[in-house]
Structures are given as structure tokens and as C-alpha cells.
Amino acid sequence: MQSPLANISPVVKNLLIINIICFLPTLLFNPAMVQKIYELGSAHYFGSGLFKPWQPITYMFLHGDIWHIIFNMFALYSFGNIIEYNMGSKKFVMFYFLCGLGGLAGQWLIQAIEVYNLIGAFSIPIDIDAPSAEAARELGQIYFSSMVGASGAIFGVLVAFGMLYPNAELMIMFIPVPVKAKYIIPVYIVIELTLGLGQFNGDNVAHFAHLGGAILGFILIKAWRLQGPGNYRY
Numbered sequence: 001m002q003s004p005l006a007n008i009s010p011v012v013k014n015l016l017i018i019n020i021i022c023f024l025p026t027l028l029f030n031p032a033m034v035q036k037i038y039e040l041g042s043a044h045y046f047g048s049g050l051f052k053p054w055q056p057i058t059y060m061f062l063h064g065d066i067w068h069i070i071f072n073m074f075a076l077y078s079f080g081n082i083i084e085y086n087m088g089s090k091k092f093v094m095f096y097f098l099c100g101l102g103g104l105a106g107q108w109l110i111q112a113i114e115v116y117n118l119i120g121a122f123s124i125p126i127d128i129d130a131p132s133a134e135a136a137r138e139l140g141q142i143y144f145s146s147m148v149g150a151s152g153a154i155f156g157v158l159v160a161f162g163m164l165y166p167n168a169e170l171m172i173m174f175i176p177v178p179v180k181a182k183y184i185i186p187v188y189i190v191i192e193l194t195l196g197l198g199q200f201n202g203d204n205v206a207h208f209a210h211l212g213g214a215i216l217g218f219i220l221i222k223a224w225r226l227q228g229p230g231n232y233r234y
Helices: 010-028 031-041 055-061 066-087 089-119 133-144 151-164 181-198 207-223
Strands: none
Touching (some): 010 031, 010 055, 055 089, 089 133, 089 207, 151 181
């Protein structure tokens, strides 16, 4: 029997395998061990004492729950193959990780602005007192929260697909007719921007990380002058 991974492009295949391996501890290890792994590997704010230099890379391979990794890996499988074949494997590796870093940069930018608005600096000086209890609570959320997931890189891949294959027809859940990528991808970005700016209660998704990956993906496609084959049905 042919392997189910036989028709997957090499970089996408390896990314899928690595992400799945990195998710296994959440299923196999005890909660204390999992918490320690995520404390070390997830991305913390650059001013936090919990930040480590390897986190901008490792955060891309950790996911919050089973649905988080399923969505990201399904998107990588669905769109990553064709983008890798278009760019070539070496350039796709660079593109993927740069978009992931762009996602983190987007999140850090918003956090830095929030910290500056609270205390007038981008990191907490040793001798500063929080101006209010509410400010202290918000600073604590920024400094002790963390981010995981490949979503920044995935959004870069989605934008690349929309730019290189704008006329590809996609079937979207709850929409009975195919929609071209050049319509659905921009709508998805606008939704992310709306959710990010809205800061709705109970929403713990790093929408600006998604936008950071999308923006860097757009910049890279333009800078590298990549082009798709024109009309393409997917």
C-alpha cells in the first residue's frame, strides 16, 4: 500500500511530522511535565523574565489543544504543498519560518504598545510601581501569558496561495458554492483584524500574530516577485 505521505511535498511532510511529534507530550505526559514544556517552549513577551532566545522558533511547533493543531496542519497540508512546489523547498522553508517570526513580531508589537501606554516604556523598569491595580493586572497578563502555534506561518501560506493562485476555487464550510481565493483570503484577513481590534471577552486567540504572518507573507511574495500560473482550479 502507498504511504499516505507519499504525495506530500518534502518540507510540508517534515513540518507535519515535527508538529505532531511535538504535540504528543500533551497526550502522553502528566500535566506538570506538559506545563514545564510549554513554559520553556511557548513565546513570551520579550520583556518578560520567562522569555528565552529559542522561543521564537519553538513556539511554532506547540499547540494549545487538539483542534488548534488539526486546523493548522490541515491548512498546511491543503495549501503548503502547492506553495512549496511553486517556490521550491529551500525557499519555502525560509518563507514558512519568516512568516512564523512575522507572526510573533506582530504580537510583540501590540504588546509593546500596550505596555508603553500603561507605564511609558516598552519593558518594566526595576524601580517602577504600576500606576493602578488595573494596570498591574494588564501588565501581568502580558508578562506571564504566552503564545503557541504555527498560525503565523500558516497565514503567510494562505496569503501566498491567494496571491499566486487568485482564481483557485475553494469550497468553504457553510457556503454551497466554490469561492475564488482572491475573495475569501482577504475576507479572512479582515475578520482577523476585526477580532483583534475588538478584543472580545473570552477570546484568547492571538489575532495580531495571524496578521503579522499574513503581512510578512505578502511582503515576501512581492519582494521575491513570485508568480502563479494564472487560472487554476483547486
